[in-house]
Amino acid sequence: MRLGFYGAARTVTGSKHLIEVNDTRILLDCGMFxxxxxxxxxxxxxxxxxxxxxxxxxxxxxxxxxxxxxxxxVKSGFKxxxxxxxxxxxxxxxxxxxxxxxxxxxxxYVNKRRHKRGEAPVDPLYTQQDVVEAMTYFVTQAYFRKxxxxxxxxxxxxxxxHMLGSAIVQLDIHERETNRDIxxxxxxxxxxxxxxxxxxxxxxxxxxxxxxxxxxGNRLHEPYPDAEKEMERIVNETYKRDGSxxxxxxxxxxxxxxxxxLHRLMNSGDIPxxxxxxxSPLAVNTTAVFGMHPEVYDAETRDFVxxxxxxxxxxxxxxxxxQSVEESKQLNFHRDPCIIISASGMAEFGRVVHHLKNxxxxxxxxxxxxxxxxxxxxxxxxxxxxxxxxxFGEEYRLNADVEVLNGFSGHxxxxxxxxxxxxxxxxxxxxxxxxxxxxxxxxxxQTLQTNFGLxxxxxxxxAQFVV
Numbered sequence: 001m002r003l004g005f006y007g008a009a010r011t012v013t014g015s016k017h018l019i020e021v022n023d024t025r026i027l028l029d030c031g032m033f034x035x036x037x038x039x040x041x042x043x044x045x046x047x048x049x050x051x052x053x054x055x056x057x058x059x060x061x062x063x064x065x066x067x068x069x070x071x072x073x074v075k076s077g078f079k080x081x082x083x084x085x086x087x088x089x090x091x092x093x094x095x096x097x098x099x100x101x102x103x104x105x106x107x108x109y110v111n112k113r114r115h116k117r118g119e120a121p122v123d124p125l126y127t128q129q130d131v132v133e134a135m136t137y138f139v140t141q142a143y144f145r146k147x148x149x150x151x152x153x154x155x156x157x158x159x160x161x162h163m164l165g166s167a168i169v170q171l172d173i174h175e176r177e178t179n180r181d182i183x184x185x186x187x188x189x190x191x192x193x194x195x196x197x198x199x200x201x202x203x204x205x206x207x208x209x210x211x212x213x214x215x216x217g218n219r220l221h222e223p224y225p226d227a228e229k230e231m232e233r234i235v236n237e238t239y240k241r242d243g244s245x246x247x248x249x250x251x252x253x254x255x256x257x258x259x260x261x262l263h264r265l266m267n268s269g270d271i272p273x274x275x276x277x278x279x280s281p282l283a284v285n286t287t288a289v290f291g292m293h294p295e296v297y298d299a300e301t302r303d304f305v306x307x308x309x310x311x312x313x314x315x316x317x318x319x320x321x322x323q324s325v326e327e328s329k330q331l332n333f334h335r336d337p338c339i340i341i342s343a344s345g346m347a348e349f350g351r352v353v354h355h356l357k358n359x360x361x362x363x364x365x366x367x368x369x370x371x372x373x374x375x376x377x378x379x380x381x382x383x384x385x386x387x388x389x390x391x392f393g394e395e396y397r398l399n400a401d402v403e404v405l406n407g408f409s410g411h412x413x414x415x416x417x418x419x420x421x422x423x424x425x426x427x428x429x430x431x432x433x434x435x436x437x438x439x440x441x442x443x444x445x446q447t448l449q450t451n452f453g454l455x456x457x458x459x460x461x462x463a464q465f466v467v
Contacts, residue, residue, distance in 0.1 A: 206426025217444025227407025
């Protein structure tokens with residue numbers, strides 16, 4: 001059996017791992033590289049393998065760095081099944097269409113500049129019509145149901161607890177050439193225990209070969225209950241100042257966590273009832289998908305829903321979902337205390353930038369950051385409390401309070417990753433760490449070797465291994 005690593009190798013984006021066994025090629029994920037526009041366009045456009053030679057694809061979850069290049073895979077000649085959980089399929093239908101819309105819009109802007117320079121136009125990586133075509137290849141499979149997907153290869157999904165529909169991939173393989181049985185486990189992105197809405201990540205019995213994420217392999221998160229108490233404090237303090245809260249939040253996963261947490265705090269009387277606005281079309285659409293899949297809710301969320309006597313934990317009288325641009329603009333004139341949750345999560349683009357422009361110079365207001373902020377983003381500059389920030393080319397004084405909550409992260413931290421491996425009855429003979437910067441992966445590799453005696457590799461991009 002040969003493994004090839006064509007994405008998320010010594011970095012955190014573009015997950016693509018190719019398995020070759022029994023004259024079959026199985027692709028795990030087909031994510032989009034994310035970074036500087038010119039570099040990533042070429043990297044995403046030219047797949048590092050022949051798409052038409054891939055027989056079947058298994059998708060761990062819907063985040064764009066794992067699913068975002070699927071339409072290009074199909075456009076490049078792939079004709080096999082794309083197997084994922086039902087919730088992942090439904091999320092992809094919305095998220096990939098949104099990704100295509102953004103690419104089409106960006107290409108329009110780029111081509112105007114290229115035309116002025118006398119350069120030939122470029123095409124988007126894929127279009128919304130390409131997404132429609134790609135969705136016809138999706139085939140769903142529920143958790144715990146074993147299924148033959150290739151000659152002598154059986155697939156089982158377990159809940160990864162990272163986002164709605166996320167899966168740990170287990171492949172039970174009988175390798176014909178050597179007449180041996182191999183269990184390969186791909187962790188996908190592992191979630192955290194105690195995070196609201198979805199179940200905790202499940203453990204697996206063991207593996208011969210493990211492909212494992214390492215995003216936070218050298219870091220620890222604050223416990224979620226602490227983050228909820230901090231959320232209560234921030235809302236109450238801002239309300240007493242007669243201020244509003246602006247939350248740049250990722251549309252998928254993070255927005256739903258925030259809405260659910262605020263719903264619980266309001267319902268218990270721990271925070272005042274003030275208007276909450278979710279201002280992101282993608283967040284609105286994906287929240288609808290969350291409501292369609294109560295089968296993946298954890299026990300706490302199911303109990304909360306039953307207490308309310310309703311089926312939707314993401315809908316209540318103080319919450320308004322904003323779709324149109326006109327409704328979004330009207331929020332700029334809302335001066336009573338409120339909470340605005342809007343994309344993007346790093347405040348680099350989208351409607352949240354307009355809300356920040358209109359509110360960050362007022363010291364009564366709060367900007368609430370709930371996720372890691374990349375260098376050189378507006379989100380990072382606010383976290384660093386820079387006195388002056390630039391928005392749409394204009395300078396604004398950062399007078400608003402800036403609060404950071406890290407307890408909402410959907411990724412397992414170092415101790416949670418170690419606990420997941422430690423629970424395996426059969427420890428892997430070979431382990432490959434992916435989806436992490438080299439510092440994080442190296443630290444986790446060292447700890448796995450020390451604690452469990454594992455043989456650990458951190459693959460380079462396009463590295464291949466015979467196992």
